[in-house]
Amino acid sequence: MLEILKQSNNPEICKPLAEAVIQKAKEFQHKFGRKPAFMEVCGSHTMSLARTGVKSLIMEDVNLISGPGCPVCVTDQKSIDAMIALAEGENRIICTFGDMMRVPGSNKTLLDSKISGKDIRVLYSPVDAVKVAEENPDKEVIFLGIGFETTIPILTLMIGEAENRGIKNFSIWMATKLVEPILRYLLDSGEVHLDGFLLPGHVSIVIGEDSYQYLVDDYHISGVITGFETADLLSGIYKLIDLAVNGKVAIENNLQSIVSKTGNQVIHQWLNKYLTPCEEAWRGIGVIPNSGLDFKSEYDQFNAKKRFTVKVGEPRKTKCRCGEVIRGLISPKECPLFGKACNPMNPIGPCMVSAEGSCAAYYHYMRES
Ligand code: SF4
Numbered sequence: 197m198l199e200i201l202k203q204s205n206n207p208e209i210c211k212p213l214a215e216a217v218i219q220k221a222k223e224f225q226h227k228f229g230r231k232p233a234f235m236e237v238c239g240s241h242t243m244s245l246a247r248t249g250v251k252s253l254i255m256e257d258v259n260l261i262s263g264p265g266c267p268v269c270v271t272d273q274k275s276i277d278a279m280i281a282l283a284e285g286e287n288r289i290i291c292t293f294g295d296m297m298r299v300p301g302s303n304k305t306l307l308d309s310k311i312s313g314k315d316i317r318v319l320y321s322p323v324d325a326v327k328v329a330e331e332n333p334d335k336e337v338i339f340l341g342i343g344f345e346t347t348i349p350i351l352t353l354m355i356g357e358a359e360n361r362g363i364k365n366f367s368i369w370m371a372t373k374l375v376e377p378i379l380r381y382l383l384d385s386g387e388v389h390l391d392g393f394l395l396p397g398h399v400s401i402v403i404g405e406d407s408y409q410y411l412v413d414d415y416h417i418s419g420v421i422t423g424f425e426t427a428d429l430l431s432g433i434y435k436l437i438d439l440a441v442n443g444k445v446a447i448e449n450n451l452q453s454i455v456s457k458t459g460n461q462v463i464h465q466w467l468n469k470y471l472t473p474c475e476e477a478w479r480g481i482g483v484i485p486n487s488g489l490d491f492k493s494e495y496d497q498f499n500a501k502k503r504f505t506v507k508v509g510e511p512r513k514t515k516c517r518c519g520e521v522i523r524g525l526i527s528p529k530e531c532p533l534f535g536k537a538c539n540p541m542n543p544i545g546p547c548m549v550s551a552e553g554s555c556a557a558y559y560h561y562m563r564e565s
Contacts, residue, residue, distance in 0.1 A: 206425075206426070206427050209427050210426045210427050210430060213427060213430040213431060213434065214250070214253055214254065214430055216430075216434055217254055217257075217258065217430050217433050217434045217437065218254060218257050218258075220434055220437040220438060220441065221254065221257035221258045221437055222257060223437075223441050224437050224440060224441050225257070227441060228440075231257060231258060231259045232258055232259065232391045232392075232436070232437050232440055233258075233259040233260075233261060233388075233389060233390055233391050234258065234259070234260055234261065234390060234391055234392045234393065234394055234433065234436050235260075235261045235262070235263040235382075235388070235390050235392075235393050235394070235524055236260060236261070236262060236263055236265075236393075236394040237263040237264070237265045237375065237379065237393055237394065237395055237396055238263070238265035238266075238394075238395075238396030238398075238399065238552075239262075239265045239266030239267070239269065239550065239551075239552025239553065239554070240265075240396065240398070240424055240552055241265070241394055241396060241422070241424065241429070242262045242263075242265075242266070242552065242553075242554050242557050243551065243552055243556075243557045244424040244425070244426075244429060245260060245429055245557075246557035246558060246560070246561035246562050247557070247560075247561050248425075248426040248429065249561070250426060250429050250430060250433075251561075251562060251565070252561075252562055252565040254433070255565060258433060258437070260433075261388065261390070261524040261527075262521065262524065262527070262528075262554035262557070263382075263393075263522070263524055264378045264382070264478070264522045264523065264524075265344065265375070265396060265399075265552070266522075266546075266547065266550050266552035266553050266554070267342045267343045267344055267347065267373060267550075267552070268293075268295045268296060268299055268342060268546050268549065268550040268552070268553070269479065269518055269521075269522055269545075269546045269547045269550055269552070269553050269554070270373055270378070270478050270479050270522055271299075271342055271371050271373075271479060271546070272477040272478060272479045272482075273301075273302065273479065273511035274477065274508060274510075274511050275371050275477060276299055276300075276301050276546070277301045277302050277303075277508040277509075277511055278369075278506045278508050279296070279301075279306070279340050279369060279371075280301040280303075280304060280305070280306055280309060281506045281507070281508050282338060282369060282500070282504060282506050283306055283309045283314050283316055284309060284314065285336075285504065287334070287335055287336060288314075288315065288335060288336045288337075288338060289315045289316075289317060289328060289329075289332060289335050289336070289337045289338070290306070290314070290315070290316045290317070290338055290339075290340065291316075291317050291318075291319050291322070291324075291325040291328060291337060291338070291339045291340070292306065292316065292317070292318060292319070292339070292340040293318070293319070293322070293340070293342065294318040294320075295549060295550045295551055295552075296340055296342065297310070297316070297318060298543060298549045299543075299546045299549050299550075300514075300543060300544065300545065300546070300549075302508075302509075302511045302512035303512065315335075319339075322339060322347075322350050322351070322354060323350065323353060323354055323357060325337060325339040325354060325366065326354055326357045326358050326361065326363060326366055329358065329363050329365050329366035330361065330363055332365070333365060334365075335365065336365050336367070336503075336504075337365055337366050337367075338366075338367050338368070338369055338500045338504070339351075339354065339366075339367075339368045339369070340368075340369050340371070341368040341369055341370045341371060341372060342371050342372070343372055343373070344372070344373050344374065344375060344399055345374065345375060345399045345402045345403050346396075346398045346399050346401075346402060347372070348372050348467065348471070348489055349402060349460075349463045349466055349467065351368055351370070351372070352466040352467060352469070352470045352471065353466070354366075354368065355368070355470050355491075355495060355498050356466070356470075358498060359498075364497070366498065367497070367498050367499060367500035367503050367504075368491075368498060368499070368500055369500040369501060370474075370488070370489070370490050370491065370499070370500075370501065371476070371488070372476070372488045372489045372490075373476055373478070373487060373488055374473075374486075374487055374488060374489065375396075375399055375403070376403075376407065376410065377484050377485070377486060377487035378478065378481075378484065378487060379393070379411070380410070380414075381478075381481065381484055381487075382523060382524070383411075383414075383415045383417065385523075387523060387524075387525055388523065388524040388525060390417060390524075391417070391418075391436065391437075391440045392417060392418040392419060392420070392436040392439065392440065393411065393417070393418070393419040393420075393436075394419075394420060394422050394429070394432050394433065394436070395408060395419045395420060395421045395422065395447075396421075396422075397421060397422060397423045397424065397428075397450075397451045397454070397455065400421045400449075400451065400455040400459075401451075401454055401455050401459070401460060402459055402460050402463050403459045404455065404456055404457055404458040404459025404460075405421060405447060405449045405455055405456070405457050406457045406458055406459075407458075407459060408421075408447045409447060411447065412445050412446060412447060416445050417445065418436060418439045418440070418444070418445050418446055418447065418448070419436075419447050419448070420432040420433075420435045420436050420447075420448045420449075420450055421447070421448070421449045421450055421451050421455050422450045422451070423450065423451055428450060428451075431450060432450055435448050435450070467489065469492075470491060470492060470495055471489040471490065471491060471492060472489065472490060472491075472492050473486040473488070473489060473490075474486070474488050474489065474490035475487065475488070476488030478522075479518055479519050479522060479546070480518060480519015480520060480522055480523060481519065481522075481523065514544055514545070515532070515533060515544070516531070516533065516538070516544045516545035517530075517531040517533075517545075518545040518546055518547040518555070521547050521554050521555060522547070522554075527554075527558070528547065528554050528555040528557075528558040528559070529558055529562075531555070534555060534558070534559070535559060535563060538555070539559060540556060540559060540560075
């Protein structure tokens with residue numbers, strides 16, 4: 197235990213915390229005759245839990261299940277194919293987050309398109325896409341808008357910037373996702389038994405603590421809003437087990453200094469100004485109503501789906517099981533391709549490509565666990 201925790205940001209705190217988690221989990225097992233099972237909703241949590249060693253350290257006593265919170269991973273195959281087809285058009289510059297470049301489409305990746313001469317640019321600051329449009333007035337500049345509530349505000353910032361500067365050759369291909377509809381889907385499906393959720397700190401800054409109350413009211417399940425460092429993760433898990441052992445159901449906020457009850461109201465105003473709920477297709481699940489945000493009609497000028505026609509066929513079928521990984525039905529290692537045909541050098545599915553992907557997290561940090 198000490199070896200793993202030495203790598204943490206605060207080993208003096210983390211060691212007793214880890215011991216307390218294991219002790220509390222044994223109490224749970226004694227009471228209920230099974231291990232507690234929690235889902236980390238967010239891909240960044242999955243990566244942090246694997247990288248810090250927390251997942252390996254407590255796996256004998258706590259079942260931590262990776263959830264649907266990696267935006268690249270949950271984007272369905274047809275959407276990925278459409279984005280790659282979009283990049284094939286003439287006179288276009290596609291701007292994207294780096295994770296998207298190597299996500300396998302049915303026939304190729306965005307990286308393949310770039311190598312073949314298409315102008316595809318990875319931006320570290322998405323707002324730079326507006327600058328790219330300003331500098332290239334004779335080209336159409338399209339940003340691939342993938343992300344959850346943490347990223348969507350940045351997209352609205354980009355629209356505002358383009359609007360203010362009167363830029364006409366900039367648009368966004370929206371494929372955004374929202375947390376509440378997917379959690380409701382998972383709970384309604386009853387496919388996976390859970391005793392609680394580790395809820396992502398960054399999304400919660402935007403949507404606020406109160407926005408999770410439906411978990412308690414409609415599903416009688418707890419959640420703890422948690423940060424990404426070792427001590428945050430252990431403390432969040434401890435609180436979830438403690439609630440379950442004591443027969444309590446609640447939303448607890450481990451990040452009260454930055455996550456308010458109602459979230460960031462300024463961001464809510466931006467979102468309401470430009471965007472409206474829409475159905476979105478999720479990998480391995482299909483379409484979920486009102487599970488994403490798209491442009492309001494008055495902002496069609498920035499809506500790449502309205503400005504460009506892209507036709508794609510049915511996606512090529514593979515043996516990738518990302519759809520089941522995302523839903524928490526299997527762990528990455530249960531995919532027969534894991535670490536063999538599928539690895540970071542030769543990814544078969546998005547969960548092995550993304551910096552928030554469960555398969556990548558298990559490959560890099562938990563292959564031996
Ligand atoms: Fe898909 Fe590869 Fe993960 Fe299997 S290991 S689910 S093929 S990404």
